[in-house]
Amino acid sequence: MRVHLIDGTYELFRHFYGGPPPPPGAPRNAVAGVARSLLGLLEGGATHLGVATDHVIESFRNELYDGYKTGEGIDPALFAQFVPLEEGLVAMGIVVWPMIEVEADDALAAAAVCAADDPRVEQVLLCSPDKDLAQCVRGDRVVQLDRRAGTVRNEDGVKAAFGVPPASIPDYLALVGDTADGYPGLPGWGPSSAAALLARYRRIEEIPESASAWEVRLRGAERLAETLRTRREEALLYRTLAVLRTDQPRILVDELEYRGPKPEFEALAAGWGRPEWFERSRALAASRASGGG
Numbered sequence: 001m002r003v004h005l006i007d008g009t010y011e012l013f014r015h016f017y018g019g020p021p022p023p024p025g026a027p028r029n030a031v032a033g034v035a036r037s038l039l040g041l042l043e044g045g046a047t048h049l050g051v052a053t054d055h056v057i058e059s060f061r062n063e064l065y066d067g068y069k070t071g072e073g074i075d076p077a078l079f080a081q082f083v084p085l086e087e088g089l090v091a092m093g094i095v096v097w098p099m100i101e102v103e104a105d106d107a108l109a110a111a112a113v114c115a116a117d118d119p120r121v122e123q124v125l126l127c128s129p130d131k132d133l134a135q136c137v138r139g140d141r142v143v144q145l146d147r148r149a150g151t152v153r154n155e156d157g158v159k160a161a162f163g164v165p166p167a168s169i170p171d172y173l174a175l176v177g178d179t180a181d182g183y184p185g186l187p188g189w190g191p192s193s194a195a196a197l198l199a200r201y202r203r204i205e206e207i208p209e210s211a212s213a214w215e216v217r218l219r220g221a222e223r224l225a226e227t228l229r230t231r232r233e234e235a236l237l238y239r240t241l242a243v244l245r246t247d248q249p250r251i252l253v254d255e256l257e258y259r260g261p262k263p264e265f266e267a268l269a270a271g272w273g274r275p276e277w278f279e280r281s282r283a284l285a286a287s288r289a290s291g292g293g
Helices: 008-018 030-043 082-092 104-116 131-136 155-162 166-176 191-201 221-242 264-271 276-289
Strands: 002-007 048-054 095-099 123-127 142-146 151-153
Touching: 002 008, 002 104, 008 030, 008 048, 008 082, 008 104, 030 048, 030 082, 030 276, 048 082, 048 104, 082 095, 082 264, 095 104, 104 123, 104 131, 131 142, 131 155, 131 166, 142 155, 151 155, 155 166, 166 191, 166 221, 264 276
Parallel strands: 002 048, 002 123, 048 095, 123 142
Antiparallel strands: 142 151
């Protein structure tokens, strides 16, 4: 079996800003867009899936760093759909993990560890292009799937994209920064310099303090070394922000098997103007239960 782990918050943003425009005067219903997308994923062959959401935007990382991302600036019409997304997907019969203390990406990382530990699982697909999830990739067993672009990134793909293996992604992001999460990285450090040194030394603390000791050649090496020497603790803080936690949720793969919608999904789908979604999802589950695929 293959396990699909989906970043529900990313999907909600994607369908809010990238979905088809609503009829005049109607609100943009990103929840229905996500439901349509996941129904298509199920009909395309997905059998086991779980969705992680940011029930709130803030997390424990905001206590570690004042500049970390918050919910400030989110369109109120989008923010109002956070809870309906969770409720709608649960009604659809999909397992949802609403995260409060930690973030959706943490939940995906934790679920990926649990799923990969199950010998019955052939592959775990992290359905998000987020850079920080690249740290979870393991060979061809745990990969990232960008459903919008239709691309899969395995361990070789991570190295090709960032110049470092998955285990060094938090160090890479600490040096270059992650604007989506709100931390800037170190001044003067960019993707090329970070990749060159981490490809050789793997971790920030293993990079020699003196540029003369570096076994790679870089333009502006002395300046980069001075910045790292004087701001190493800052870089280590950013790495702490970048490391995904894998302690929750603890899952059982069997719990992720799709078994059809709950009765309340019928009214919900009808309210979206898509009553056929209830019958399609129910028929899909029934077909699989009878051995029809």
